[in-house]
Amino acid sequence: MQLDAEDFTALTVTEGEDRLHAQLNRPEVRNAIDSTMITELHAVCEHLEACPKILILSGTESGGKGIFASGADIGQLRQRRRDDALRGINSAAFDRLAKLPMPVIAALDGFALGGGAELAWAADFRVATDQVKIGQPETGLGIIPAAGALWRLKDLTGEAMAKEILFAGRILNADEALAHGLVSSLHAADELLGAAHELADRIGRQDPLAVQVSKRVFAMPREAHPHVDNLAQAILFESEAKFDRMQAFLDKKAKRAEQPTNNGTKES
Structure with a gap:
């Protein structure tokens, strides 16, 4: 059974026999994660919970450059209050994605910041281009990264680097992200999706x-x-x-x- 994604506006979905590719597609706002994208991510998760397949997440181009996700939509985020935070709008979606039955691969290009980085941390694998910039600038905006970074990063990269990213707002370039284990490999921009599919092929050959x-x-x-x-x-x-x-x-x-x-x- 295929996911009915014809009405999606924030994601572009391509589904195959053993995998589903969801492309973040809000280039006009550098793929900022808004409530519509979260709703569509929930729909993707619901489908993959019922029909387990490998999930590939990728971004799109914005201004002629690749971008994964620049973060949460600040316009929406600024309007959120205490009750919204307690609902865990983004964290619930990212946690659901992390718990999907089959592995999740994030293909990262350009900015993966704030909520975009937290979406990437929720994946099982992260492959990237040499143009990736990844980090958590939330404390500079007077909030915390509350969609997984505060507890996932320590396991992914160790306490010292996690604290630099979380408390000091450090943004890592591609070589730094690779050296600290936050991405598993680097690729040219035109080879990134191919690398993600090659990894999916290897997973697909397993039982x-x-x-x-x-x-x-x-x-x-x-x-x-x-x-x-x-x-x-x-x-x-x-x-x-x-x-x-x-x-x-x-x-x-x-x-x-x-x-x-x-x-x-x-x-x-």
Whole structure:
């Protein structure tokens, strides 16, 4: 079943057999994250919760340059009050995205600031161009990054760098983001989406159930291990894919053993 995204205005969605590509598409405001985009992200999550697929998130061009997301829409953000903060408008959407059954890949170009950075932190993988600028300028605006950065960043990059980004408003360039583990690879702008799809291809070659179970177990607290690992493995040990994939491996190994080597003997 495909997502009906014809009425979307903030996201452009392309769906394939094993993945969905959601492009942030508000170039006139540098992809600022507004309530419409949040609503559409919830719709994407609802679809992928029911029909698990890999999600690729990317930005668009603004003024001839690539951009992921410049942050939350400041016009809307300035009008929000205490009750809006308690509703966790952005944090609820980003947390839901982080908990999707299959991995999420963020393809970052240009600015990924504020809420845009927090959207990226919620992804499982971040690939970027050498033009990326990423960070959390919220304290300069008299607020905090309340959509995940305050607790995700410490795990992603360590306490010292997290505090520089969060308390001192440090904006990292591409090389710094790579060095501190905030992105996994850098690419030319015209190769960025290709790199994201190549990563999705590698994930797609794995058993989908094993990937989903791995993602869930990975997110468990330390005290849940190793018990949760044993329970998860017990489920997978009974799956048809486990038997089929292991048999295919054994058949391939046996076939290789029957093939003669360069000296005319069979492989041992």
